[in-house]
Amino acid sequence: MSHFIDVCALDDIHLDTGVCALVNDQQVAIFRPAATEQVFAINNYDPIGKANVLSRGLISEVKGNLTVASPLYKQHFSLDTGSCLEDESIRITTYATKIENNRVLVAL
């Protein structure tokens, strides 16, 4: 079990937006949906648009699933599982997160 790494303050992430963090040389997109108290972390690389942009996507609820809509071509990626709603064969890496003392921690 990998250990949690402190990334940023919770307040660094505006409510209902995402940020990108560099964690052990990995680009991690971290989202703070207004819908929950939780934060979510997935890989920042958009495998369809082929660019590191997912943290800049809109948080979007699709039939009860929290997703991020890619800012490039608008495919939805589940924040929970990393799967692409438009293309079942695509799934991006997700990471465990927790909030402690108003700090955001991610485990790779």
Add this chain to the structure above:
Amino acid sequence: MTNKQNLIVIGNGMVGHKFLESLVESEQAPNFNITVLCEEPRPAYDRVYLSSYFSGKTAEDLSLVSDGFFETNHIQLKLNCSAEHIDRQGKTVTTQQGEILSYDKLVLATGSYPFVPPVPGHERENCLVYRTIEDLEAITAGAKNSKVGVVVGGGLLGLEAANALKDLGLETHVVEFAPRLMAVQVDEAGGALLKSKIQELGVRVHTNKNTQNITDGDTCKHKMEFADGESLETDLILFSAGIRPQDAIARRCDLELGARGGISINNHCQTSDDNIYAIGECALWGGMIYGLVAPGYNMAKVAAQHISNSGAASFEGADMSTKLKLMGVDVASIGDCHARSEGALSYAYTDEVNQVYKKIVVSADKKLLLGAVMIGDAEDYGNLLQMALNNIELPASPEALILPTLDGAAKPMLGPDALPDSAQICSCYDVSKGAICCTVQDGAQTLGDIKAETKAGTGCGGCTALVTQVMNSELAKLGVEVNTDICEHFAYTRQDIYNIVRIEGIKSFSELLSKYGKGHGCEICKPLVGSVLASCWNEYVLDNKHIGLQDTNDIYLGNMQKDGTYSVVPRIPGGEITPDGLLVIGQVAKDFGLYTKITGGQRIDLFGAQLHELPQIWERLVAAGFETGHAYGKSLRTVKSCVGSTWCRFGVDDSMGMSIELENRYKGLRSPHKIKFAVSGCTRECAEAQSKDVGVIATENGWNLYVCGNGGMKPRHTDLLAQGLDKETLIKYIDRFLLFYVKTADRLQRTSVWMDNLEGGLDYLKQVVIEDSLGMAEEFERQMEAVVESYQCEWKTTIESPDKLKRFSHFINADKPDENVQFVKERGQIRPASESERMKKDNLIAIS
């Protein structure tokens, strides 16, 4: 191999050209050598919309000839070439220039000429007619030195000509021989009402006037003397006293003519000589000359099929019902409006207060509708026309069809289900009910879809209400529920959302969601609500409560490119920029290593900026006086302009000043989609205003306002909304237009598509914007004033807010750029490296 047949067509007017278009569609077309003789200096143009020439349309705009039509179809077109003689034995045509051409088949599409009564003095200077573009040029020239203009003839064309004279700034009179206007289409009571309405609009109408002589005037160029001893002075006379078939060439070769002229034809449009056909206004069928374009088009198709042996169509007469707007007055006439059929009975309704007159003519047994007249309100036209054409049995009290409804009682409307599939819904483009239903079965769901597929409703627009009814009824039959909810979170249309936000004063997404929505929102409803909130309250879009609503571009106030970098576009109002401004942009681009390109909207786009560079770039631009260009927003983009009268030899007004003023007024207005403007300083139209959402063109009489055009995937030319405006009125109308669009359009709906889906189309828009039919004009102007006053440059606000700047960094926890962003050099500038170039790490440019 078959020998080709020689086909000669005399005349290239609207009908003659329709014949060519129909013929080349046939598989037999390659078997003909086609020669067209056209006596005018230009090929076919739209005579129906001839009057739009006065409002700035050019001969080119009016052309009906698609690019390369004659060349592609190997048709030999001889312009300025009239036919002098037909030798029916030798089967040849001799042209005015003496050339002799032989034919196997000959089509006469010679049209008609305006009848000029043989009054002494009718050939004096400035005594003109209204039929060709050359005539219009003569009228424009003649009007320049005239104060008063008279139209002789109060028929449909005469009233249109009177409108043109009025628009040219002349004191306008109409002189009519008959006791009423539009004697053919309208009965006495209708004619009287029409006369009073037209007089109210500032055109003097003189009926029962028989012109005896035209001579020198005392105060004007001419004096017209009437049989009743009265006289009228005028500088310009326009004869519009009916048309006569252009049948002289047929007469000379002894083809059979009618007693009062017109070349007699059979149901195949053949004349008394089987090898010679006649179509359009020169042809006489069943004792009738058809002076409308639709029957002429029908004849063209029939003749083309018969000659090419490709169909069995036959001409069997045509309905002459018409509905039109004359100087803003609705006039409609159906079938036997004079109740001349045996035993015919009439019902009439007159409302002198609202100036409405309606009459229906029914059969003796009161079962069938034979005719109708409507003045002042022609809303029932579509309904009544279908009843008359399809012999639909009338309700027990036919008068209810024209009486106003009281106490909410429903008018006996003809449901679309009552119509047979063959019923013609759009007469301009001959679209049947069946064709519309098929389009719906193939997936069309909006009025815009139907228009695009069938062209129904794109001519005069009189049938749009009926088209919509047919479409909705067919959708219901198919069980298609048209869901207009914006998404799963809001069971409302965009317009509903707009009204809720405005009326309830809602200021945030979360407030709207908790009161009217469900769930947590998505990439459809969030930007939509963000845009509506911005349209209504114009708060800073990156405010904490709005930031999560902003889409790809708005959220970082830049345009995201394929590699995740951004492009930066400073506002350059009207495209006017000082040399110092250019130097600043150039230096910024150089310092940050950006790719630069001039945009179509006359500004400069700087590409390849990384997130962390955006605030640094904008700090420099804002310091030099630049503002955000909103290139990332669904909002006003640019107001393109020519230099106008300040520099140009041909400029009529200061388009440069106007474009800058308009751009500064509307910058920052958030809307359902991007909005582009242009201003041209004269009708040469170098700024291409007629392809923009809002186009303004300077004319001698003031500014003309065009709306709802766009380029893009489906280009659309603008429509003329108003003309001859002063600056204050122009701005007032644009305010109203923009806010009406912002209020009612769908998400991501450009003004062009919005207009195509607007029931009532341009006329309705004119009512809302010019006549204030919704009573919203003042409110719209007030709202626009609020938007103008609350404008802020979003980039200036952002660089002055340290907490906002924190977001402009690729990593929240590291001061490094995204190493995936790599550029190579091409033509002296950067461009994103391709995947393979990135892998090979060849020629990559070092990135700061």
